[in-house]
Amino acid sequence: MSDRQYWEQTKQAIKEYASKIGIDKIGFASADPFVELRERLVEHREKGYESGFEEPDLEKRTQPQRIMEGARSLISIALAYPSKLENPPKSEPGAYRGILCRAAWGTDYHHVLRDRMDKLSRFIQELEPGAKIESMVDTGALSDRAVAERAGLGWVGKNCALITPEFGSWVYLGELVTNLPLPPDQPVEEGCGDCNICVDACPTGALVQGGQLNAQRCVAYLTQVKDFIPDEFRAKIGNRLYGCDTCQTVCPKNRGIHFQNHAEFTPDPEVAKPLLIPLLEMSNKEFKEKFGISSSSWRGKKPIQRNAILALAHFQDRSAVPHLVRLLENDPRPVIRGTAAWALGKIGGEDAHAALLQAKDRDDSPEVLQEIDKGLDILTAAR
Numbered sequence: 034m035s036d037r038q039y040w041e042q043t044k045q046a047i048k049e050y051a052s053k054i055g056i057d058k059i060g061f062a063s064a065d066p067f068v069e070l071r072e073r074l075v076e077h078r079e080k081g082y083e084s085g086f087e088e089p090d091l092e093k094r095t096q097p098q099r100i101m102e103g104a105r106s107l108i109s110i111a112l113a114y115p116s117k118l119e120n121p122p123k124s125e126p127g128a129y130r131g132i133l134c135r136a137a138w139g140t141d142y143h144h145v146l147r148d149r150m151d152k153l154s155r156f157i158q159e160l161e162p163g164a165k166i167e168s169m170v171d172t173g174a175l176s177d178r179a180v181a182e183r184a185g186l187g188w189v190g191k192n193c194a195l196i197t198p199e200f201g202s203w204v205y206l207g208e209l210v211t212n213l214p215l216p217p218d219q220p221v222e223e224g225c226g227d228c229n230i231c232v233d234a235c236p237t238g239a240l241v242q243g244g245q246l247n248a249q250r251c252v253a254y255l256t257q258v259k260d261f262i263p264d265e266f267r268a269k270i271g272n273r274l275y276g277c278d279t280c281q282t283v284c285p286k287n288r289g290i291h292f293q294n295h296a297e298f299t300p301d302p303e304v305a306k307p308l309l310i311p312l313l314e315m316s317n318k319e320f321k322e323k324f325g326i327s328s329s330s331w332r333g334k335k336p337i338q339r340n341a342i343l344a345l346a347h348f349q350d351r352s353a354v355p356h357l358v359r360l361l362e363n364d365p366r367p368v369i370r371g372t373a374a375w376a377l378g379k380i381g382g383e384d385a386h387a388a389l390l391q392a393k394d395r396d397d398s399p400e401v402l403q404e405i406d407k408g409l410d411i412l413t414a415a416r
């Protein structure tokens with residue numbers, strides 16, 4: 034058997050095992066440096082489009098050899114996740130609900146992909162005891178999308194997402210770096226063509242041009258910051274508590290796509306679409322119990338609570354006023370008091386007005402006082 038045949042056979046064995054352990058898609062690529070991506074990342078940084086969640090070292094991001102000496106191949110994997118809630122609970126007056134993005138439904142995908150990649154690594158190690166393997170998902174240095182694109186899992190659309198022909202963009206990505214010389218797959222040629230629906234649908238105009246995103250404007254990013262959300266974006270958050278799916282839900286390539294291949298990703302509707310008011314005063318313990326399993330919990334409870342306040346303002350929910358007043362009076366966190374003040378201004382009414390006036394005399398945080406003034410201005414203007 035030639036060397037080529039030997040590695041082709043090894044690759045086939047890896048593919049078969051991957052499918053057995055519930056990896057929906059797998060592809061192979063060379064571990065050559067990502068030259069074009071490097072240029073994109075430099076431009077991205079120069080324009081101030083980074084979110085700050087990316088690995089800062091661009092050499093590590095684009096050179097697999099920096100991650101593993103002697104790296105020869107990359108193995109990209111994808112797991113499909115559901116895009117629909119079965120029997121979604123209703124959001125209605127007095128019982129309004131927020132929503133978590135689909136990537137936060139069910140068990141945190143980092144754990145699930147890590148489990149599959151650990152199994153795959155052990156299998157490869159048994160086949161090839163000399164194999165060196167490093168695996169990563171999301172928090173690793175490499176661009177998961179660029180690896181998947183090179184490995185033929187799909188193409189990167191104008192919404193930045195890696196879109197697979199079978200599962201659309203509803204896939205999580207992870208990869209293995211190895212010193213084995215596995216034969217590469219061919220990239221997928223399909224693309225978005227003239228379609229611009231996602232770019233036009235983005236609530237904040239964050240998709241600057243096809244494939245490029247200004248993360249500082251992206252609602253998915255804004256829902257995760259811990260500080261105040263800048264005024265221009267507050268109304269655009271809607272009822273999103275974590276992440277945003279707009280550029281994916283509008284994508285024609287995602288039409289009708291809904292896979293429930295993994296029990297772990299089955300959403301609990303009460304977590305995916307939770308009632309807003311109970312979120313406002315939940316304890317750390319309650320937060321852990323409800324959201325601990327979800328990928329939305331990594332920033333802690335504060336951003337989700339702040340977003341719940343914005344969602345109540347979005348719904349103009351009068352029944353939320355006493356709860357928001359309590360936050361304004363008692364919450365130790367300025368972001369929560371300040372956002373509550375702004376929301377009270379949006380919702381309006383006598384009780385909201387009185388609470389804002391009282392807080393103006395009581396609060397000593399300059400940023401909260403600024404939000405109280407904003408709230409009073411909005412409320413007065415609406416009268």
Ligand code: B12
Pocket residue numbers: 070073074077084086087134135136170171172173174175176177178179182189192193194195196202203204205206207243244245246248251253254257275276277278280
């Ligand atoms: C930082 C980060 C974010 C940031 C910034 C996102 C961004 N687009 O840059 C924020 C918090 C906003 C975010 C949001 C989301 N994220 Co995120 N995120 C990441 C992370 C950690 C790094 C991404 C990164 O480096 N961005 C910088 C850009 C330049 O790199 P890139 O997106 O990988 O680049 C590709 C394309 O954008 C494109 N591109 C970039 N610049 C340009 C320029 C031109 C001209 C062109 C044509 C193309 C192009 O080319 C690259 C591939 O070759 C990755 C995990 C990882 N390690 O890769 C997950 C990851 C990208 N996120 C993921 C997910 C699921 C999401 C959300 C859908 C979650 C949600 N529902 O809210 C949104 C989608 C937002 C969007 N439209 O991109 C998945 C994507 C899966 C998929 N099918 O594509 C990843 C891969 C995590 C994972 N392992 O599954 N994310």
